[in-house]
Amino acid sequence: MRTRYLEIKERYSPVLKRKTGPVAWKMVRFLFLVGLCYVFLFPVVYMLTISVRPPDVVNDPSSVWIPRELSLESIKIALRLMNYSRSFLLTLSISLLSTFASLISCSLVGYGFARFRFLGKNLLFGLLVLTIIIPPTTLVFSRFTILDSMQLTGTPFVFALPALFAVGLRSGIYVFIFRQFFAGTPKELEEAARIDGCGYLKTFVRIILPLAIPAFVTVGLFCFIWHWNDFYSSTMYFSGDVRPLPVMLDMLKTALKDAQIFNETYNTPDHIRTYLQAGSLFTILPILIIYVYTQRFFIESVERTGIVG
């Protein structure tokens, strides 16, 4: 049997080794890749190229992508109008605290759902799915009143506190990812640890956590980015001059269209355009930088987590 298999493998090895298709397919694929890369890179490159131009000549038809002159004027104005440094710190603290809280709570809950059998487990899991599919508009007002009565509105804890109890922004999805991951890891290690007298929590911290690093990376990155980009809940929870960056960006949009803010010369459509692109760029720049550094690790861990098991 074994020799027969080797024989076949030998005979068809050119077929098995062939990883890439014929030339025509390669060319079609190349065209697709170029086109799709254009679609996905377009907004980022566009923001970059527009925001470094002097606003007066932004419409210069002789240069579409590569600016003829460079100027930091629009970036400076956009950053000043957005209260950038303080809004940045606020957004960063929201994302960091909530990610930290989500990683702790969702990994514990996910582990509980993956490994143990207890009364009402299916009901609880059904409720977890419900938290994923219910639209935020049904909840946001009541949550606002609760958090307001705790005097937490305007602080990062409006996101971190629910996240600590696995009901924060998209927490259900994180629990789901952790559950799938833990369900796929072998049970024997934990059983051995338990027999050696290791408690439940200690088993989790000592044995499970080191194995689950890919899942933690995936969830951590998703969580950080989703909190960074959150707009809907942030509009409800924050007020005043310093708000999360997406909200500041939206306010910049309305403020610029409001002629009161600037004198006439600064309020031309070209100026507005440049400032807006500069604002957009700096809203997503931090996560873009993080992504550039973590993307290899992230993509690998997505593949290894096998999110859906």
Added chain:
Amino acid sequence: MRNMFRTIERRDSFAGFLFVSPFIIGFVAFFAYPIAQSIFLIFHNSKYAAGKLESEFVGLANLRYIFFEEPHVNRTLWTSISGLLPQIAVVLIASIFLSLIINQKFKGRTFVRAVFFLPVIVTSGVVMSIIKGDAFAASLIETGTSSTAASSFGLQQILIQSGLDSALVDFFTGISNNLFDMLWRTGIQTVIFLAGLQSIPKSLYEASSVEGASAWENFWMITLPMLTPMIMLNLIYTVVDFFTDSTNEVMKLATEYGTGSSQNYGVMSAISWVYFSIIGLILMLIALIYTQAQKRDGRPG
């Protein structure tokens, strides 16, 4: 207490309960109560001032208002839900295609992968709405804007003349006008499909190539059937993502009622619950079809 921990089973079940307990507390405090309150709000006229909620019972008045008096709700609900179908189809097909491509080996694969996952990173609706609001950018990416409406019009003419039903023609031009937007919604779906592709055993493909199957046959006979659970998951994710998105028209309408000067929380809750129940029905229908199909295939659901 000692009695409770007598058997390992009981201890295990208690430990499981402890692990899940953060979620139970969180669900009661930040979920069950808000849900109950928002259902309560449907039937009341409420004002929120100085940390207090004052409510007055009005029966079904809010529901009557959104269906019969409010000018936008019915139309927005209809366009939003009828827009769901092409959206799902395009997003699913595109994300399967994207994941198949980046699952192959070629030069510069790392770069292409990093680029294809950009939508996962730049999911901020505000940034995307600014890009689309920029006339010059729009002229570069969209075929449906005023500057290039001719091309979309041309497509429409061709389709009409080839004898297609006008609803179908609208369907296709709708897709071609929103292609950029839809491709930008494929991030997570591509990630999920890619993870699914990685989990298909290589031995299946080896066996089939020994049998002389073509790549095309491999796709239909192995890849697609093995991806079925991920298709299901992505279907649900796409629907949920679509209607919980803050750029969704119905959500916007509801939010306007909640945040504007009117602060009509009753109407806001009524709109979101009507919308949610329609979407919930669609999700249940999807789940039902899926389980039925699995039963027919003789696989356990």
